[in-house]
Amino acid sequence: MKYRTCAYRVIASVIFLIAVCLALPLLADDRGEGPLDPSQPQGITVNDIIQKFAAKEKQFKLAREQYTYTQDVTVQTLEGNTVDGEYHQVSDILFDDRGRRIEQVTFAPQSSLQRVVMTQSDYDDIRHRLPFVLTSDDIDKYQILYVGKQKEDDLGTYVFDIAPKQLAPGERYFQGRIWVDDQDFQIVKTYGETVPQVHNLKHPEKENLSPKFTTWRQQIDNKYWFPAYTRADDTLHFSNEDVRMRYIVKYTNYKRYGAKSRITYEGQEVSKGQEPQQPNAGSTPPKQ
Numbered sequence: 001m002k003y004r005t006c007a008y009r010v011i012a013s014v015i016f017l018i019a020v021c022l023a024l025p026l027l028a029d030d031r032g033e034g035p036l037d038p039s040q041p042q043g044i045t046v047n048d049i050i051q052k053f054a055a056k057e058k059q060f061k062l063a064r065e066q067y068t069y070t071q072d073v074t075v076q077t078l079e080g081n082t083v084d085g086e087y088h089q090v091s092d093i094l095f096d097d098r099g100r101r102i103e104q105v106t107f108a109p110q111s112s113l114q115r116v117v118m119t120q121s122d123y124d125d126i127r128h129r130l131p132f133v134l135t136s137d138d139i140d141k142y143q144i145l146y147v148g149k150q151k152e153d154d155l156g157t158y159v160f161d162i163a164p165k166q167l168a169p170g171e172r173y174f175q176g177r178i179w180v181d182d183q184d185f186q187i188v189k190t191y192g193e194t195v196p197q198v199h200n201l202k203h204p205e206k207e208n209l210s211p212k213f214t215t216w217r218q219q220i221d222n223k224y225w226f227p228a229y230t231r232a233d234d235t236l237h238f239s240n241e242d243v244r245m246r247y248i249v250k251y252t253n254y255k256r257y258g259a260k261s262r263i264t265y266e267g268q269e270v271s272k273g274q275e276p277q278q279p280n281a282g283s284t285p286p287k288q
Contacts, residue, residue: 001209001236001245002117034151041158041182046146049158050139052185058135060186063224065101066257068094072250073126077115077243085113095257115243116236119208121172121194129194130215130249131227132174134162134187141165147177152189156182167196176212186225190215201239209236211245220254227251 041049070092077085090107111118134142147159157179164173176192191214198208211234218228232247 001122001211002119002205002207004113004115004117032153036148036150036159038148040146041149049146049180049185050144050160051136053180053187054134054136054139056184056186057133058137060224060226061133061135064226067220067226068092068253068255068257069226069251070106070253072248072252074246074248075113075118075122076246077113078246079244083246085111085115087111087113087118099257115241116245121208122210125172125194125210126247126249129172129174130213130230130247131251132178132187132190132192132215134174134178141173149182150179152179155179155188157188158182162192164195172196181225184225186217188217188225199239204239207238209238211236211247213247215249221256226254 040046070090072090073088075087076083088107088109088111089105092104092106094102094104096102141164142162143165145161147161150157150159160178160180161176162178163175167173172194174190174192175195176190178187178191179189180186181188191212193212194210197210198206200206211232213230213232213234215227215230217225220226228251230247230249232245235242235244
């Protein structure tokens with residue numbers, strides 16, 4: 001997210017805005033988390049948990065590519081508690097008659113964002129980083145620290161903090177916390193931000209910041225935990241002004257693509273009613 005360069009506001013109004021933002025309490029989501037138990041897992045090693053959920057994430061990533069769904073994105077700027085700019089787009093993620101993945105925009109009113117400019121990295125974050133996936137192909141890129149066990153609504157979960165080992169030029173990463181279901185070994189929630197956050201006091205037009213967000217997943221077809229809802233409410237500290245941002249992203253209407261296609265995982269076909277040598281998911285999804 002870039003700050004929009006324009007005629008600067010009167011200094012008094014900027015000071016007032018900053019004062020209001022600082023006076024507001026941090027708007028934390030009601031995430032349904034119980035007390036954090038820092039004890040080590042019983043009957044399984046931390047490394048085994050990581051390997052299991054990373055393998056499940058790879059299976060999940062392949063499976064989600066075979067589903068259609070609707071994505072409803074709202075991005076807002078707020079002055080105090082008043083929305084003063086909004087970007088809203090609703091898209092259907094479908095397949096064309098050749099089986100190729102396409103995005104069909106069904107609702108997109110004119111954006112009224114004035115204080116910020118959405119960049120290509122913002123659109124990429126919405127598509128790829130907000131519904132964060134950490135597969136066995138990617139775990140070597142991250143430091144993964146076991147934090148403990150925690151109830152997430154009715155689910156028992158293992159909690160990990162993760163951060164990229166290094167920032168490769170031109171790449172963006174997730175940094176934050178993930179909750180892994182202790183029965184299905186699938187990620188059911190993420191909280192964090194995309195990095196790097198680009199600050200530039202000398203050239204504000206080159207700054208690129210994004211808010212911290214929470215993404216909840218919901219169980220689909222009794223086995224896959226797919227993203228269901230993302231929310232962010234955070235203040236971005238641009239060099240010229242602090243801007244409060246709110247993201248709301250809804251993922252709905254998941255349906256398995258009906259064309260003749262196969263999902264394979266480690267040499268086995270993942271059919272609609274069967275998973276290759278994995279326990280069935282049966283827990284209640286976290287509340288939104």
